[in-house]
Amino acid sequence: xxxxxxxxxxxxxxxxxxxxxxxxxxxxxxxxxxxxxxxxxxxxxxxxxxxxxxxxxxxxxxxxxxxxxxxxxxxxxxxxxxxxxxxxxxxxxxxxxxxxxxxxxxxxxxxxxxxxxxxxxxxxxxxxxxxxxxxxxxxxxxxxxxxxxxxx
Amino acid sequence: xxxxxxxxxxxxxxxxxxxxxxxxxxxxxxxxxxxxxxxxxxxxxxxxxxxxxxxxxxxxxxxxxxxxxxxxxxxxxxxxxxxxxxxxxxxxxxxxxxxxxxxxxxxxxxxxxxxxxxxxxxxxxxxxxxxxxxxxxxxxxxxxxxxxxxxxxxxxxxxxxxxxxxxxxxxxxxxxxxxxxxxxxxx
Numbered sequence: 001x002x003x004x005x006x007x008x009x010x011x012x013x014x015x016x017x018x019x020x021x022x023x024x025x026x027x028x029x030x031x032x033x034x035x036x037x038x039x040x041x042x043x044x045x046x047x048x049x050x051x052x053x054x055x056x057x058x059x060x061x062x063x064x065x066x067x068x069x070x071x072x073x074x075x076x077x078x079x080x081x082x083x084x085x086x087x088x089x090x091x092x093x094x095x096x097x098x099x100x101x102x103x104x105x106x107x108x109x110x111x112x113x114x115x116x117x118x119x120x121x122x123x124x125x126x127x128x129x130x131x132x133x134x135x136x137x138x139x140x141x142x143x144x145x146x147x148x149x150x151x152x
Numbered sequence: 153x154x155x156x157x158x159x160x161x162x163x164x165x166x167x168x169x170x171x172x173x174x175x176x177x178x179x180x181x182x183x184x185x186x187x188x189x190x191x192x193x194x195x196x197x198x199x200x201x202x203x204x205x206x207x208x209x210x211x212x213x214x215x216x217x218x219x220x221x222x223x224x225x226x227x228x229x230x231x232x233x234x235x236x237x238x239x240x241x242x243x244x245x246x247x248x249x250x251x252x253x254x255x256x257x258x259x260x261x262x263x264x265x266x267x268x269x270x271x272x273x274x275x276x277x278x279x280x281x282x283x284x285x286x287x288x289x290x291x292x293x294x295x296x297x298x299x300x301x302x303x304x305x306x307x308x309x310x311x312x313x314x315x316x317x318x319x320x321x322x323x324x325x326x327x328x329x330x331x332x333x334x335x336x337x338x339x
Contacts, residue, residue, distance in 0.1 A: 130245070138281040148285065150278045 001047075001078045009048065013041050020083075025070070027081040035084055036094045042071060042080070043099045049073050050080060053100035056107070058114040060141045065091050065114060086116065095121040113139035166319070183321055190234075190260065191318035192222040194311070197233035199253065201240030204267040204301040208239040211304040223311060230256040235314065237307070238293075241269035241276060242284040254291045262318070264310055265293045268300040275300070 001009065003026045007019060016034060020027040030038045042050040055070035069082040084093055095118040097104040107118045108127040115137040118124055126133055137143060166188050167180025200208055211218050212226060227233040230253045242250055254261065265287050268274025273285035287293060294317060297310040 128245075136281075143281070145279050145281055148273075148278045148280075 001076060006078055006080065013045060013048075014038055023081070025079050025081045027083060029083050029085070032084055032086060032093045035096070038082065039069075039096045039099050042082070049075050051075070051100075053096070053102050053106075056096075056100075056103055056110070058110045058116055058139075060088075060114060060139065062088075062141050064088050065116065067093055067110070067116065069096070091116040092119060093117075094119050097121055113137055115140065184319075187319050187321045191315040194223055194235045194262065194314070194318075195225050195227050195233050196223055197230055197236045197253065197257070198226045198228045199236055199239065199250075201238075201242060201246060202269065204239035204270070207301045207304055208237055208266065208307065211307045216304040216308060218308060218311060221308065221311060221315070230254070231258065233257055234260070235262040235264060235311075236291075237264045237266050238270040238287045239266045239301075241274070242287050242290065243282045244284060245282075247284055247290050250287065251290050260318075262295075262314055263287075263291055263293045264295045264297065264307075264314060266297045266307060266310070267302055268298070271296045271298070 003021070006026055007021075010017065010019075010028060014028070014030075014034075017028045017030055017038065020029065028038075042048055050071040050073050052072045052074050053069060054072050055068070057068055059066045059068060065086040065088050067084040067086060069084075071080045071082060072078070086093055091114070093116060095103065095107055097107060097118075098120075104122065105127060107116075107121055108124065110116050111118060111121075111124055112126045112129050112133060115135070129138075165180075166184035167178050169176045169178050200206075210216060212223075223235075230236070234257070236254060236257065238250070254263070265271045269276065269283070270287045271293075273280070273283050276283035277285055284290065295310045295314050297306050299306050302310075
């Protein structure tokens with residue numbers, strides 16, 4: 001499916017989402033509450049079958065956090081970006097690791113770097129950072145290096 | 153009538169040749185000969201943590217060819233290596249690994265800090281959570297090379313500098329003392 005066909009299909013299947021077509025990929029914005037439902041549909045609807053989560057990360061916009069999910073169907077070769085806006089003070093979102101297994105490690109990395117709490121994640125602990133790093137999230141814009149910090 | 157054969161070149165063989173009718177007799181100090189031999193076969197450890205390693209490989213390859221100066225074989229095990237060229241960024245997690253590699257090397261062992269990251273943390277000096285600000289926080293460094301990354305010529309210069317240092321045969325403390333004296337003379 002191309003972008004237009006994909007959009008028509010998604011309006012039908014996910015009526016509450018909003019679209020953004022300014023980028024390279026078709027982007028949908030989903031609320032944290034709708035995420036489990038939307039992910040389920042994107043993965044399991046035969047005509048969509050987004051079976052490959054090729055990038056999952058987070059962006060700190062200082063006012064809020066945005067979870068970004070890049071999806072692809074290895075069968076149809078169509079791609080889609082799903083964005084979920086989170087509260088920066090209490091970032092919580094449902095895990096998608098039971099839908100795309102690769103999310104298990106990606107979410108662990110996002111957890112340590114941005115402090116996003118993934119609900120119902122099977123093994124939410126630090127991935128790369130050494131023990132005792134919980135609470136200090138180096139990829140947040142307001143993270144301060146205790147040794148050599150320059151404020152811009 | 154001893155003819156002095158000692159050249160100023162750091163690459164010359166240490167000692168004096170006393171000519172005799174049937175050839176000549178070489179008089180030298182065993183320590184000097186050992187240091188000379190040592191300095192001309194320094195085997196580097198295969199150790200590269202980022203882009204400086206690309207320049208190091210280039211220095212080893214045909215165009216620059218560090219084997220001309222005795223850095224013949226890069227060894228993949230610290231037990232057979234004499235010099236460790238820290239070619240790249242050392243992050244906090246790599247620190248213990250670097251220390252362990254250094255500890256596993258047999259004495260005498262030498263360290264070259266190649267490039268900005270290895271000397272001071274370089275571009276990662278400020279606002280980082282993961283980078284060691286200079287490899288000399290972990291192991292003692294003999295020669296520092298500036299650059300990001302340094303040219304192969306710079307690395308070869310550093311290696312030759314290390315050879316000269318070895319040939320002088322001084323300990324770390326003696327070198328420090330000597331440089332103090334030179335500094336006082338200059339000022």
